[in-house]
Structures are given as structure tokens and as C-alpha cells.
Amino acid sequence: MTPSFNPPIRRLMGPGPSDVHPRVLGAMARPTIGHLDPEFSRMMEEVKDLLRYAFKTKNALTIPVSGPGSVGMETCFVNLVEAGDKVIVCQNGAFGGRMKENVERCGGVPIMVIDEWGKPVDIEKIEDVLKTNSDIKAVAFVHAETSTGVQSDAAAICALARKYGILSIVDAVTSLGGTPVLTDEWGADAVYSGSQKCLSCMPGISPVTISEKAASVVRSRNHKVQSWFMDLNLVMGYWGGEGARVYHHTAPINPLYAIHEALVMLKEEGLEQAWERHAKMHNALRVGIEAMGLSLIVEEAYRLPQLNTVSIPEGVDEAAVRSTLLSRYNLEIGAGLGGLAGKVWRVGLMGQSATSEHVILFLSAMEDVLG
Amino acid sequence: MTPSFNPPIRRLMGPGPSDVHPRVLGAMARPTIGHLDPEFSRMMEEVKDLLRYAFKTKNALTIPVSGPGSVGMETCFVNLVEAGDKVIVCQNGAFGGRMKENVERCGGVPIMVIDEWGKPVDIEKIEDVLKTNSDIKAVAFVHAETSTGVQSDAAAICALARKYGILSIVDAVTSLGGTPVLTDEWGADAVYSGSQKCLSCMPGISPVTISEKAASVVRSRNHKVQSWFMDLNLVMGYWGGEGARVYHHTAPINPLYAIHEALVMLKEEGLEQAWERHAKMHNALRVGIEAMGLSLIVEEAYRLPQLNTVSIPEGVDEAAVRSTLLSRYNLEIGAGLGGLAGKVWRVGLMGQSATSEHVILFLSAMEDVLG
Numbered sequence: 001m002t003p004s005f006n007p008p009i010r011r012l013m014g015p016g017p018s019d020v021h022p023r024v025l026g027a028m029a030r031p032t033i034g035h036l037d038p039e040f041s042r043m044m045e046e047v048k049d050l051l052r053y054a055f056k057t058k059n060a061l062t063i064p065v066s067g068p069g070s071v072g073m074e075t076c077f078v079n080l081v082e083a084g085d086k087v088i089v090c091q092n093g094a095f096g097g098r099m100k101e102n103v104e105r106c107g108g109v110p111i112m113v114i115d116e117w118g119k120p121v122d123i124e125k126i127e128d129v130l131k132t133n134s135d136i137k138a139v140a141f142v143h144a145e146t147s148t149g150v151q152s153d154a155a156a157i158c159a160l161a162r163k164y165g166i167l168s169i170v171d172a173v174t175s176l177g178g179t180p181v182l183t184d185e186w187g188a189d190a191v192y193s194g195s196q197k198c199l200s201c202m203p204g205i206s207p208v209t210i211s212e213k214a215a216s217v218v219r220s221r222n223h224k225v226q227s228w229f230m231d232l233n234l235v236m237g238y239w240g241g242e243g244a245r246v247y248h249h250t251a252p253i254n255p256l257y258a259i260h261e262a263l264v265m266l267k268e269e270g271l272e273q274a275w276e277r278h279a280k281m282h283n284a285l286r287v288g289i290e291a292m293g294l295s296l297i298v299e300e301a302y303r304l305p306q307l308n309t310v311s312i313p314e315g316v317d318e319a320a321v322r323s324t325l326l327s328r329y330n331l332e333i334g335a336g337l338g339g340l341a342g343k344v345w346r347v348g349l350m351g352q353s354a355t356s357e358h359v360i361l362f363l364s365a366m367e368d369v370l371g
Numbered sequence: 372m373t374p375s376f377n378p379p380i381r382r383l384m385g386p387g388p389s390d391v392h393p394r395v396l397g398a399m400a401r402p403t404i405g406h407l408d409p410e411f412s413r414m415m416e417e418v419k420d421l422l423r424y425a426f427k428t429k430n431a432l433t434i435p436v437s438g439p440g441s442v443g444m445e446t447c448f449v450n451l452v453e454a455g456d457k458v459i460v461c462q463n464g465a466f467g468g469r470m471k472e473n474v475e476r477c478g479g480v481p482i483m484v485i486d487e488w489g490k491p492v493d494i495e496k497i498e499d500v501l502k503t504n505s506d507i508k509a510v511a512f513v514h515a516e517t518s519t520g521v522q523s524d525a526a527a528i529c530a531l532a533r534k535y536g537i538l539s540i541v542d543a544v545t546s547l548g549g550t551p552v553l554t555d556e557w558g559a560d561a562v563y564s565g566s567q568k569c570l571s572c573m574p575g576i577s578p579v580t581i582s583e584k585a586a587s588v589v590r591s592r593n594h595k596v597q598s599w600f601m602d603l604n605l606v607m608g609y610w611g612g613e614g615a616r617v618y619h620h621t622a623p624i625n626p627l628y629a630i631h632e633a634l635v636m637l638k639e640e641g642l643e644q645a646w647e648r649h650a651k652m653h654n655a656l657r658v659g660i661e662a663m664g665l666s667l668i669v670e671e672a673y674r675l676p677q678l679n680t681v682s683i684p685e686g687v688d689e690a691a692v693r694s695t696l697l698s699r700y701n702l703e704i705g706a707g708l709g710g711l712a713g714k715v716w717r718v719g720l721m722g723q724s725a726t727s728e729h730v731i732l733f734l735s736a737m738e739d740v741l742g
Contacts, residue, residue, distance in 0.1 A: 001635075001638065001639060002417055002420070002421060002634075002635050002638060003635070004394070004398065004631075004632055004635055005398070005401075005414045005417070005628060005631050005632070006401065007401050007402055007403075007404045007408075007410060007411070007414075007628070008404065008408075008410055009402050010402070010404045010405065010408065012403065012404070012405060014405055016621060017403050017404075017405060017406070017621065017624060019403070020402070020403040020625075023375070025400040025401070025402065025403075025625075026400060027375065027376070028399050028400055028625060029396040029397060029399055029400035030376075030377065030378050030396070031378055031380050031381070031391065031396065032378075032383065032388050032390070032391040032396075032567075032573050032574075033378045033379065033381045033383070033388075033703075034381065034383060034385055034388060034703045035388070035574065037378075037379075037381065037697070037703065038697075039378060039379055040378070043376045043378075046373055046376070049373070050373060066438060066439055066442075066575065067437060067438045067442065067600070068437055068620045068621050068622075068623060069620070069621065070599070070600045070619075070620035070621075071437075071438065071600055071620075074598065074599060074600050078598075098599065101599050102599055104595075105595060105596070105597050105598065105599055106597075194621070196403075196621055196624075202403050202623065202624055202625040202626070203403075203406065203621040203622065203623050203624055204437065204575065204623030204624075204625075204626055224475075224476060225476070226476050226477075226597050226598075227445065227449075227476065227597075227598060228441070228445060228469065228472050228473055228476055229438070229439075229441045229442055229445050247708070248441075249439045249440070249441035249442075250387060250388065250439050250440065250441075250565070250567055250574040251439075251574065252439060252573065252574050252575030252626070253388060253573055253574055253575075254391075254396075254399060254573040254575075254626075254629075255573075255575055255623070255625075255626060257376055257378070258625075260375075260376050261375055261376070263373075264372075264373050264374070264375055267372065267373060268372060326408070326409075332404075332405045332408065337618070
């Protein structure tokens with residue numbers, strides 16, 4: 001017989017998932033009810049409101065998509081991009097590359113704006129493309145690059161999109177709840193995130209918000225969305241009004257209890273207070289890291305407080321360090337991705353993992369392991 | 372402030388979700404660990420093995436897809452169907468229509484084999500299409516139609532597919548764990564299911580198994596799969612071997628704890644014993660229903676034990692009955708879908724909801740409410 005699985009108790013300080021609070025784990029374990037139950041329907045409205053709070057938006061179309069962050073991303077692309085559409089894709093890390101894949105698989109034409117891994121998106125390069133092309137539909141960029149720990153200037157990129165009358169698609173997977181995501185103030189058109197980063201819910205839900213302008217683009221497409229599951233025109237029949245919900249797919253009931261609780265906790269703390277906490281813990285971590293003779297690879301102005309890319313000292317077996325941190329301290333940190341593999345560790349201070357306890361554990365454990 | 376959400380305690384006897392056992396709820400609430408954690412990796416192998424047990428297959432490509440049953444369905448279609456491919460789609464209820472949508476959105480050409488709602492798929496009609504067409508790629512059908520409570524002859528349809536050298540795509544969302552799904556014995560090529568029916572896990576995970584023949588079709592496609600998220604060529608980099616897992620998307624950690632536990636429980640009971648239990652409870656329900664003067668709309672030979680479509684007596688306000696069952700007894704049953712809306716109730720006896728306690732509660736409550 002296969003025994004039940006009892007996971008070890010880790011401290012999650014990688015690029016996500018982050019530590020999930022017992023309140024959220026407890027919410028997830030509440031009894032399952034039906035996806036058309038009036039009580040569930042009422043909770044859905046609360047989740048939408050709480051997500052609007054987190055996204056700082058009034059967008060009606062603000063929902064938790066039933067899948068991991070990658071589904072949130074793909075939902076935005078398949079709904080907004082049709083065959084032949086030109087989309088500027090800013091790539092300054094791993095996730096820009098994924099956006100390119102998404103545009104191509106929609107039959108769209110990605111126009112790449114490439115910046116070095118570890119640097120923010122260069123806004124001038126975007127404007128250069130816009131000046132010389134008149135038929136661009138959208139610009140897509142990653143607000144907080146989880147592969148590098150870089151934050152790009154979302155306000156400026158969205159402003160540029162509005163100036164040229166194109167849509168903006170924003171990857172806020174790692175930023176939401178950790179650093180300001182100001183959807184309405186930016187005038188962003190489609191913003192997607194993940195549950196398992198600064199919201200500290202378990203992975204599997206992707207918060208998405210769509211502006212009225214973008215929603216009207218979805219409603220007036222020339223062709224059906226290529227994904228039945230992600231077609232917002234259908235999804236909104238279920239998530240839309242407060243009235244009768246039309247069955248589309250069976251909502252993931254318990255994960256939605258969990259995101260509800262995680263968002264309730266965010267609101268209790270206060271969004272601004274959560275941003276401050278992330279910044280404060282990042283500063284503590286930075287001071288400690290520098291005192292150990294290590295350094296962050298990202299320039300101070302662009303650093304994400306919640307995702308710190310720490311350079312690996314010469315001669316150190318980086319995988320052995322991570323493995324020892326895990327076995328000796330139950331502490332998870334992340335490896336480098338793509339071009340940064342073997343060059344950096346990724347140390348997350350996300351959501352419930354952004355506490356002084358985490359900072360001190362990491363610094364002490366690292367000091368021990370590095371000898 | 373928004374309060375935490377505390378759901379009512381329901382008895383779920385609709386078309387899914389079914390009641391989730393406290394063991395599964397408890398597993399879901401265990402601490403989240405990383406999706407690349409070696410302990411998680413070990414659990415993933417167990418989940419794959421347990422799913423092979425449930426599907427009665429040796430297929431290497433047997434995984435829990437990170438999304439509801441609809442994502443499992445779409446995963447099968449987007450990977451196996453390319454633009455221009457002709458696919459026979461059998462439609463004898465709501466979910467055959469969804470298959471048609473999937474084929475069309477892949478650019479495929481659905482050739483419809485239509486049967487009345489409430490009847491099984493007519494195999495002769497499929498063979499008629501196969502006799503007169505030489506370039507069909509696959510036949511897709513619903514083994515257990517959740518909209519009607521009808522079971523079709525999967526063994527015969529899959530045999531026909533093999534005879535004509537085409538692929539078979541089987542919707543086993545409502546059958547897996549409740550009635551025999553004999554993947555290898557049938558020679559089925561792609562079978563997908565859901566977590567929230569006879570496996571009695573919460574909704575949000577979709578078990579999928581793909582034969583080696585179908586897997587080779589996926590590997591040798593002419594064009595990339597239109598969905599980045601569902602591209603099995605990428606997904607298998609993470610779920611594939613027991614060795615190094617390549618990050619694709621962040622797996623839904625806690626829901627996977629839950630499906631693991633639900634499958635452990637299925638194995639403890641025994642798959643054959645679970646089928647027997649469903650059949651036995653169905654018989655008890657049927658006797659009780661008939662004693663009340665109600666009837667099942669599906670002919671005995673094709674009835675699904677786990678999903679009973681009960682005809683609504685004349686003059687009865689069916690929505691009021693469901694609403695009273697919910698408010699007075701915390702008992703959920705389902706409404707009719709599509710052409711059966713207003714004509715039937717759908718009474719589920721799935722997984723943990725297939726117990727004598729459920730049968731008796733339903734019969735007594737129904738007797739009270741119908742007066």
C-alpha cells in the first residue's frame with residue numbers, strides 16, 4: 001500500500017511558492033461545497049472585490065483564473081492576440097521569452113525589445129518601435145522578473161502604450177502584494193499574477209484583471225479564442241454578474257477558499273503596509289548579505305525587494321549549498337535560471353516569507369554552510 | 372474588513388463535486404513545499420503510479436494536469452489535433468458539444484455522430500463514417516455523460532478505432548473510480564478525467580493518460596501545440612522522468628497532496644470494490660426512487676450508477692425542490708443541463724457520496740420536500 005504523504009516542514013525562500021500561513025492552509029481544508037452553491041457564489045464576489053483591492057483597480061473583469069500563473073498569462077494572450085496581430089514583447093529575463101512563445105502560438109507577430117538579463121526594460125527602445133510602426137496592437141512586459149530580480153517601470157511603459165493607443169499586458173506574478181501594482185493609476189489593460197508569490201497562497205490560482213478597453217477587444221474579436229477553457233467570453237458567464245452563474249468549468253473550490261483567506265489577510269495587514277514590510281525585510285537581507293561579502297547582481301534602483309539574486313562566490317558548488325540548506329535547515333532557496341544558472345541564487349522574501357525570522361534564518365544558515 | 376469564509380456543511384449529491392473525505396481535506400492543508408523539492412518529486416512519482424492504478428494502464432505518460440477536467444480535455448485535443456485534422460466527435464449530451472468546440476478551436480474538422488440526449492453513442496454510425504472516409508485522425512467520445520447519466524461502450528468504440536488505425540480520445544471525467552475505465556484493455560489512446568467526481572478530491576486537477584502511440588503523435592507534430600501551458604512536450608520535462616525536473620509551470624502543490632491522498636484511499640478500498648460500491652448504492656437509490664413513483668430516464672443497460680437522471684413529476688417546481696433540499700437538509704443535487712433542463716434532476720453517487728447514508732438522506736429528504 002502507498003502511505004499518505006507527509007511533507008517535510010520547509011522554510012520557502014526561493015522564487016515561489018512562499019510559506020503559506022496556517023490560516024490559509026486551514027481555509028483550504030474547509031469542506032468542499034458546490035460551484036453553483038449560493039454561499040459559494042457570495043464568496044466569489046468577495047474574492048473579486050479583494051482582488052480589486054490587491055490590484056488597485058475598479059475593473060469589473062477581475063477574477064482568479066483556475067490555474068497557475070502560466071494560465072493567467074496565456075489567458076491574457078489568447079484573448080487579446082489574434083492571428084497576425086503585432087505585439088511588442090519586452091524580454092529582459094526568462095518570462096519575456098515565455099510571452100514571446102505565447103504571442104507566436106496565438107499566430108501573432110512578436111516584435112522583440114531585448115534587454116540584458118539583470119537590467120530593466122529600456123523604454124526608449126519600445127518608443128523607437130512605436131515610432132516606426134503604426135499597426136502594433138499591444139506591448140507586453142514583465143513588471144517583476146522572477147528570473148533576475150529586476151523591476152521595470154510599469155507606469156512609464158503603460159503610459160507609452162496609452163500615448164500610442166495600444167494595449168498593455170503586464171506580468172505581475174511576482175510583484176502583486178509585494179511592491180506597488182497600480183493597475184488603474186498606470187492605466188494597464190491586462191495584468192496577471194500568481195497565488196504563490198507575495199500573496200502566500202498555495203500555487204494553482206492566477207489573479208487576472210482586464211480593463212474595460214481590453215474587455216471590449218475580447219468581446220469584439222474576429223475569431224473565437226483558440227482556447228475554450230481560457231475564453232473570457234465564456235468564463236465571464238460564470239464569474240461575471242452577481243446573478244445566475246452559467247456553468248463553464250467546475251471552479252477549484254478549496255483553492256479559492258485559500259486565495260480568499262490570503263487576500264483577507266492582505267487586507268487586514270493593509271496593502272501599503274505589506275509593501276513596506278517587503279522593503280524593510282529586503283533591506284535587512286541586503287545588509288546581512290553584504291556583511292558576508294556577498295552581493296546582489298541587480299542595481300539598487302531596479303531591485304525587487306521580494307526576489308534577491310545573490311551572486312555565487314567563486315569556487316562554491318552552488319547546488320551543494322542549496323542542497324545542504326535544505327537538508328540541514330529545511331530552507332529552500334532557488335537556483336539561477338537560463339543565463340544566470342550557476343551564477344546566482346534566488347532568495348525570495350515573498351508574503352509570509354518576508355519576516356525577520358526568515359532573514360535571520362537565511363543569513364545564519366548561509367554563514368554556516370559557506371563556512 | 373472582509374471576514375474569513377466559512378462554508379456551510381453540505382452533502383454533495385449533484386453532478387460533482389462530490390463529498391471530500393476529511394483525510395483528503397487534511398492532506399490539502401499540509402504545509403506547502405517547493406515544486407522542485409526532492410520530497411515533492413518523490414510524491415509526484417507516487418501520484419503517477421496511483422493514477423496508473425486508477426486508469427488500469429501502464430502508460431508512461433499518465434499525469435495529473437494542473438487544472439479542472441476541462442483543461443484535461445483541452446490538453447488531449449490541442450496535443451493530438453492539428454489544423455485540418457478530421458476528428459469524429461460523438462455527441463449524445465453536453466460534453467460531446469464541448470469536444471466539438473475543442474476540435475474546431477484547434478483548426479480541426481469535426482465530423483459529428485449525433486445521438487439523442489439520454490442514449491448511448493451508436494457505434495454503427497461511427498463505423499459508417501469510417502467506411503466512407505479514409506483520412507480520419509481520431510474518434511472522440513464521452514464514456515460517462517454527466518449531463519444525461521448515460522454510459523457508452525468504450526471498449527467497442529476503442530476497438531473500432533484500432534481496427535481503422537485511428538486514435539481514440541475518451542472523456543472519463545465522471546467514470547474514473549466509479550465504473551470500469553480499462554485504458555489498456557480497451558487500447559484507448561487518450562483518456563482524461565476530473566478529480567472531483569468518483570475520486571472525491573476537490574475540483575481543480577485533471578488526471579490524463581496517453582498511450583505510447585498517441586505520445587509519439589504529440590512528439591512528431593508538424594506545428595507547435597497552440598497552448599504553451601498544455602503542450603505535453605514541455606509538461607513532460609517536469610512530470611517525465613524520475614530524474615531532474617525542468618521547471619515548466621509551478622505545480623499546484625496542495626491540490627496534488629489531495630489527489631495523492633484520494634488515490635491512496637481508492638487503492639486501500641480497491642478499485643473493483645469501489646466500482647461494486649457505486650453499483651450497490653445505485654441499486655438502493657433506484658429502488659427507493661421507484662418506490663416514490665419517480666423514474667430514471669436512462670434505460671437500465673446504459674445507466675451510470677454514479678449519476679442518476681431522475682425525471683421531474685408534472686407540476687413540480689424543480690428549482691424550488693433543489694433550493695429546499697439545500698436550505699432544509701444542506702443537500703445538493705443538480706439541475707438538468709441543456710435539453711434536459713427542467714426535465715430531470717441529476718443525483719450523484721460519486722466517490723465519498725456513494726454511501727448508504729447518502730442514499731437514505733436523499734430519499735427521506737426528497738419524500739419530505741415532494742410532500
